[in-house]
Amino acid sequence: MKIAVDAMGGDHAPKAIVLGVLEVSEDYPDVEFQLFGDATQIQPLVQNKSNIQVIHAEEKIEGHDIPVQAVRKKKKASMVLASRAVKEGEADALISAGNTGALLAASLLIIGRMQGIERPALMTTLPTLDEARQGFDFLDIGANAESKPEHLHQYGILGSYYAKNVRNIARPRVALLNNGTEASKGTPVHQKAYERLQNEVGIHFIGNVEARDLLMGVADVVVTDGFTGNAVLKAMEGTALSVMKTLKQSILNEGTKGKLGALLLKPAFQSLKDELDYTDHGGAVLIGVQAPVLKMHGSSQAHTVAQALKQVIHILNSRVIEAYDDVFTYKEEKVQEKADALFEDVVKVQGKSQEK
Amino acid sequence: MKIAVDAMGGDHAPKAIVLGVLEVSEDYPDVEFQLFGDATQIQPLVQNKSNIQVIHAEEKIEGHDIPVQAVRKKKKASMVLASRAVKEGEADALISAGNTGALLAASLLIIGRMQGIERPALMTTLPTLDEARQGFDFLDIGANAESKPEHLHQYGILGSYYAKNVRNIARPRVALLNNGTEASKGTPVHQKAYERLQNEVGIHFIGNVEARDLLMGVADVVVTDGFTGNAVLKAMEGTALSVMKTLKQSILNEGTKGKLGALLLKPAFQSLKDELDYTDHGGAVLIGVQAPVLKMHGSSQAHTVAQALKQVIHILNSRVIEAYDDVFTYKEEKVQEKADALFEDVVKVQGKSQEK
Numbered sequence: 001m002k003i004a005v006d007a008m009g010g011d012h013a014p015k016a017i018v019l020g021v022l023e024v025s026e027d028y029p030d031v032e033f034q035l036f037g038d039a040t041q042i043q044p045l046v047q048n049k050s051n052i053q054v055i056h057a058e059e060k061i062e063g064h065d066i067p068v069q070a071v072r073k074k075k076k077a078s079m080v081l082a083s084r085a086v087k088e089g090e091a092d093a094l095i096s097a098g099n100t101g102a103l104l105a106a107s108l109l110i111i112g113r114m115q116g117i118e119r120p121a122l123m124t125t126l127p128t129l130d131e132a133r134q135g136f137d138f139l140d141i142g143a144n145a146e147s148k149p150e151h152l153h154q155y156g157i158l159g160s161y162y163a164k165n166v167r168n169i170a171r172p173r174v175a176l177l178n179n180g181t182e183a184s185k186g187t188p189v190h191q192k193a194y195e196r197l198q199n200e201v202g203i204h205f206i207g208n209v210e211a212r213d214l215l216m217g218v219a220d221v222v223v224t225d226g227f228t229g230n231a232v233l234k235a236m237e238g239t240a241l242s243v244m245k246t247l248k249q250s251i252l253n254e255g256t257k258g259k260l261g262a263l264l265l266k267p268a269f270q271s272l273k274d275e276l277d278y279t280d281h282g283g284a285v286l287i288g289v290q291a292p293v294l295k296m297h298g299s300s301q302a303h304t305v306a307q308a309l310k311q312v313i314h315i316l317n318s319r320v321i322e323a324y325d326d327v328f329t330y331k332e333e334k335v336q337e338k339a340d341a342l343f344e345d346v347v348k349v350q351g352k353s354q355e356k
Numbered sequence: 357m358k359i360a361v362d363a364m365g366g367d368h369a370p371k372a373i374v375l376g377v378l379e380v381s382e383d384y385p386d387v388e389f390q391l392f393g394d395a396t397q398i399q400p401l402v403q404n405k406s407n408i409q410v411i412h413a414e415e416k417i418e419g420h421d422i423p424v425q426a427v428r429k430k431k432k433a434s435m436v437l438a439s440r441a442v443k444e445g446e447a448d449a450l451i452s453a454g455n456t457g458a459l460l461a462a463s464l465l466i467i468g469r470m471q472g473i474e475r476p477a478l479m480t481t482l483p484t485l486d487e488a489r490q491g492f493d494f495l496d497i498g499a500n501a502e503s504k505p506e507h508l509h510q511y512g513i514l515g516s517y518y519a520k521n522v523r524n525i526a527r528p529r530v531a532l533l534n535n536g537t538e539a540s541k542g543t544p545v546h547q548k549a550y551e552r553l554q555n556e557v558g559i560h561f562i563g564n565v566e567a568r569d570l571l572m573g574v575a576d577v578v579v580t581d582g583f584t585g586n587a588v589l590k591a592m593e594g595t596a597l598s599v600m601k602t603l604k605q606s607i608l609n610e611g612t613k614g615k616l617g618a619l620l621l622k623p624a625f626q627s628l629k630d631e632l633d634y635t636d637h638g639g640a641v642l643i644g645v646q647a648p649v650l651k652m653h654g655s656s657q658a659h660t661v662a663q664a665l666k667q668v669i670h671i672l673n674s675r676v677i678e679a680y681d682d683v684f685t686y687k688e689e690k691v692q693e694k695a696d697a698l699f700e701d702v703v704k705v706q707g708k709s710q711e712k
Contacts, residue, residue, distance in 0.1 A: 129602045142535060145543045179498060179586040187501045187583060211587045212594035227543060228587050230535040231567045231580075235588045238568035239595035246485045247603075254623060264617030267610055 365454020
């Protein structure tokens with residue numbers, strides 16, 4: 001197993017990236033970590049590790065670069081070289097904390113989409129606060145600003161197979177995010193997506209869910225367009241942070257009594273903070289491309305990088321990409337069969353009309 | 357000042373509605389409260405109050421009724437009669453805890469839109485947790501599932517005048533909810549809305565804001581389409597509730613030490629709960645119709661009804677509807693002027709071409 005690591009992406013690159021790799025590399029001696037980036041900076045940090053390879057990249061893509069343009073022009077950028085390694089079979093997965101738009105562009109233009117998938121989606125696994133604490137997969141959280149019903153349909157399948165293969169949930173409950181539970185809710189896009197998901201035999205669709213219930217574990221996979229997904233994800237993050245911050249402030253305002261209370265409650269606060277801590281939940285997966293691509297937060301420190309690497313190894317071990325291939329190739333065949341049947345009908349009809 | 361109250365809408369109607377009116381009526385002897393609904397149920401609760409009038413309605417609109425159909429067919433429903441009273445100048449404002457869709461339909465079909473407004477929006481004032489604690493007006497939170505750039509533009513104006521006139525914010529900061537701060541972010545609808553808001557001289561547009569920052573008071577008015585607004589609002593509500601609930605559970609799990617801590621922190625918890633308590637912030641305003649229309653939550657109890665009534669009285673006193681009339685009539689005149697000028701040009705050109 002080989003993982004291509006863009007060592008130059010993110011606020012703390014290359015150091016945090018390299019330290020994250022070092023943290024994981026000892027536990028996974030059979031995995032080869034390929035660090036793409038400025039060798040003069042990276043090599044001294046790595047020294048001689050048998051399962052870490054440093055591949056020099058002359059350029060890097062910056063946070064402010066225009067995605068598609070950067071991927072096309074900076075042919076020697078660490079992200080581009082790492083993507084190419086995956087495309088050419090030199091590596092099995094790609095991981096980066098760099099420019100999200102550029103990572104999307106590199107994945108689409110270089111690695112390529114999976115057969116049958118029109119628009120890969122960004123997906124993250126969020127924690128839930130119900131008793132089962134099973135979390136849910138949320139997609140699309142921002143790869144595409146707009147979605148058609150067929151994209152939401154595909155996200156349902158992609159998410160369901162991920163939940164099943166990677167998270168070992170036997171029969172994942174797939175839901176559509178909407179502004180009410182009735183099938184008639186939302187825009188025409190939601191109504192059509194509902195119908196498609198409802199008719200999809202390959203997944204267990206449980207209908208619409210509202211954003212209010214997401215953290216309470218109402219579904220294992222929640223499908224939405226990238227604009228709404230991004231807004232809802234940020235609203236949840238922001239609210240959790242604001243509530244904790246305000247509570248902390250209120251406690252401090254209570255004087256000695258409050259401080260004593262806070263001291264006694266420290267373990268409870270810490271446990272909630274841990275559960276909501278996204279850095280412990282790895283990164284966002286770009287799902288629908290031909291190899292696992294993981295996007296880490298730009299501010300990722302070594303520990304988050306290590307968690308994300310473990311997530312990639314776990315995804316590769318789950319063989320979910322192969323599972324997708326089976327599903328979507330099957331679907332493509334079905335479409336082809338239908339097209340063939342239709343063609344035959346047309347030929348027949350034409351034949352008949354010629355006979356007349 | 358006369359307020360038409362739909363006494364039959366909501367889970368606890370008519371009792372909670374009537375009790376809410378009673379709570380407020382003593383403090384506002386000059387306001388006339390018109391209770392529309394089943395007189396046999398309402399009259400005994402009211403007894404003889406000089407500023408409360410009971411107007412019998414034979415029918416009521418139920419939560420499961422299909423909105424437009426219900427408004428058209430149930431001509432004697434409390435909500436329909438109350439709307440008609442506003443239309444005919446018998447009342448100055450409408451308030452209901454009933455079927456949201458039906459209230460929208462009754463407002464549009466009976467009361468009518470303000471001149472120049474294509475799509476009225478539902479707006480709520482949410483609390484913020486920053487130091488100023490000024491709150492922000494959030495619209496549209498669900499009147500329309502889809503919005504065009506011109507609708508978002510109008511929401512900016514409607515929200516800004518509300519913040520200025522009703523909430524007394526001298527120069528309200530108006531923002532567009534988007535998935536990034538750059539002008540190029542979002543769908544083409546967001547990009548065009550940004551441009552329109554940017555060019556609108558009547559408001560102080562500060563650009564895009566992200567859902568993550570809403571509770572921290574980044575803007576006084578936040579504009580979005582009804583689908584995203586609804587999802588983000590519910591995500592914030594759900595997250596705040598889940599976080600508080602989980603923290604409470606974690607505290608209980610800590611045993612005696614936790615319980616003691618919780619006891620010491622009770623005032624801090626209570627103060628946060630009060631700040632996030634939407635029942636204290638009145639209802640959602642349907643903005644863009646010819647009179648103030650207030651939608652209370654279906655589960656509203658007497659206290660919430662009283663708060664909502666105070667909000668309506670405050671809105672009427674602020675004369676914001678008259679302010680809107682000035683703005684949008686002015687805009688209509690400008691459009692008319694342009695149309696006239698264009699017409700004159702056309703006439704001139706045609707004249708010239710005829711001269712040839």
